Amino acid sequence: MRRYLPIIISILVMFMAGYIVISKKNSIDKTHIKSIYNIGTFKKQHSCIKLPNFLKRLKIPQPVIIDLSQKRYKGIALYFGKNFRNVMHPKQWEQYGYFSTYSLDSLGNIYLVPMPFISIYPTTFNLQKNIYKIDSNTGKLSIFMHFDDIVPSATNPYGFTSIVYDCDDNTLWCSAIDESDYQHQKGVIYHIDIKTKRVLQHIDDIDVLSLAIVKSSKGKYLLAGMARDNSLYAYAIKDKKAQKAKKLLELPSSQEHIRKIKVEAKNRLDIQAIPFSYTLITQTAQKDRVHYSITWIEKINKWRINR
């Protein structure tokens, strides 16, 4: 019997190794949409962004409200002064149609992404292909970058949908959802170097409606609110590259899509959700928005979602 001991041990070891390998492999997340993910503890960070220089030059007092609601002004408008009664809205800021969201950079430039609004005009689809910039010094609105490969259409009029500035490397993270249809998720996240206007990274096949950057005890993350459903994902950013996305949480209703993400306090996110169906019915008014305060509970490794 002792003669066969090495064979028996070898078989046993292989069985054990086999068990470990199989269970380990099965436990690995195979898609970017499955696991619930712990990004560690985080808090509100000091941001490098600043307000545009032209405000100082024009003696416009702070604070100012940047208005993209399109309710009173097309494009972008700035409100300032007592009760925000004064408005800055040069006609030139209407030139490129409607905007959905913006991000400031460390020099005070405003980067904007477009949106289609109510009616489609001959220029509407072309306008969705650009990222726009208001120069910090001159206040002039211009096209910052044009993307020929963004192709809005009658079945999906959207191009760029979100933008966020990354203070660490002077880059922009932007998302576009133009090629997606009912059956296929073909959105893209672009990582763009502002100086060279070069695309540093493409993340394919994900439809993102909102982006934010958060730094936590585990590292730096790009948070992404989905256009297709009610979930929030996180991409770990390592060596300036976004890794695989992991799901953080889902909002209570399937019809709520995250449109705004903000780190509000320690372990707390402020999230705004809207109905979104890839049509021109985009309910952006305050009454259509659902506000959530979402807290990471360290002790139990869970998110608490409060409306």
Next chain:
Amino acid sequence: MTKEIKISILIALIGVVGLTGYWFYPQEPTKKQDDNSHKLVKEKIILPKYDNDVYKNIPEVKSYIDDLKAMIKSGNAVLPLSSDELDTRAKRAQKLLLKDKEFLKDTKDGNKLLHNDMMRILPAIVSTLDAKSQNICQLHHCYQAEKYNFVTNTTTRAIVDTDTLKVLSVERYSNMQPDISLRLTHIAQAIALKAPEVKKELGFTPSKKDITMANVRGTMKDSPCENTTHLCVAPTFSDHQKEQALWAVIDLTQMKLAAAKWAGLGKTTTPACIGERSLQNRYIMKHFCQKNTLLEKNGWKISYRLTGSDGLEIRDISFKGVPVLTSAKIVDWHVSYQEKGSSSLDTNTTSYIEGRRVEFVRGEDDNYLFGYNDAMGCPLFSTSVVLAFNGPQVKPLHNGNGFMLTQDFRNPKWPMACNYRYENRFEFYDDGSFRVVGVNKGRGCGDHAIYRPVMRIDMALGDKENLYSYDGGWKVWEKEHSEHVVDSGNQEVGGSEQLKREYLGRYPYKIVSSLDKTNGYYIEPNHGQFGDNSRGDNATLFATKFKKSEGDRDLLTLGSCCNLKEDGVERYIRDGESIKDKHIVLWYVPRIHNDSRVGHEYCWADTVIGDDGNLHVKVWPCTVGAKFIPIKKEH
């Protein structure tokens, strides 16, 4: 080294190679994932097809509605719980609360009583009590009562000290729904059992024992239903063998089946947080936006689909094997509002209505117009703002002489102001006639509205067609152009007796094949003769030479909303190309003025509180569209 050791090393080596191979071999996650998504897509959604009147005669529903009407008539607004749902103390609490001013504060809108139901009264739960009440309720018997306001979608919770008969607190929770009463549970069950769709899906007539309402509380609170302002529940019929369940979503605000869905019994497919709109949207996308549907009825063969922005489109229509139409659809609704005072109009300042930037156009007689273009289409992935509700429906015509294919489009918030509802309807008659119909159901932003649906009609009379208009004789349209359609019903016409006979007193136009003059259609504009309370089309007719780029595919917004001198189609007739013996496309653009005057409403909708204390939508539709009558039939 012994033989056994060599064998064990070999086993280890093979094992390591095998496991390494396994580790790097791509598992079928995608397949697994695909399987899952496939399963999800395959979940069957059933939308109600039958008239809601089916439910009105259910004894439970009937007696409930009768009670509501009697209650409102007697000046009360809260339907109390019946004694068999209450113990002695709860009865006392109910009696007290039905007279308590604070508890009843939200039961009136002006003089109108609003429908409220007492939902449950039970011993108070500590977690619902404030500190003061907790102290009292430690010593006394406290009860909590919950009532629901069906009109404002608000729950009111009161805490009552049943020993001293005092109301300790009253709190209101807007947009929140309580657990429902036993009576409403029975009504939900009765509706689910009566629903023809449920019976058809189950394949047998269900009884109460087949219904499970697992996790009742959760289901009650967050049950799937339209826009969450209705009180809904989801009685479930489980089929454990097939591991699936039929969820019947019952709308208790409207007493009807809202939708049903087959879903897996697993947690991930539970539709508890999926709204009726989501169910509808998925169903509509899958069945009508992603593919064409074929309808064969009464000799008609019709292919149809929902478009991204051109509403419901019918294609390749034939009658008794003879081609009739290549395509027909409504590509746009121009909406404009007319006001006085264009001389003082400041066009330099942008104006907005309900968040929409509006276009201003100066008109005649000191009038100016403003408004926008509304596209209708698929509820997801489209350039529409007025979205398809339910799928296309086939219904008989009122006179029983044919059928209609119809599709309802709505702004999600209709009938609120500045929201719209349109119906695209195609009527097919047993004699081979057809009618392309646009119906406007209001409500819009106010009165003085002018609606212009742009109808595109591409006949299938061969490659060579001719359009004629009657002017004492049939005159062929040589070139692309447009003209205002005269009211043929009142028009004095000249011409020979034979021509007059052919004109038949009502057909100012005809379109015929160049090769066979009997293969064609007379065009009968609507001036109110079709028995649908229409005030006429007041239309403009355009004829253009067929070009694929001019609307054969989805056409985006066409032209100005508000320039009444143009309908948008003018861009296609600018070159004035010859259309004699050519493939012609007809564009028919009616012009409708809405009316909000009491007793004269037209293209209008309003929400009123009915005799049962509930909100009811009243609609005064306006219907437009010309009828096409086969020439062969008239001869």
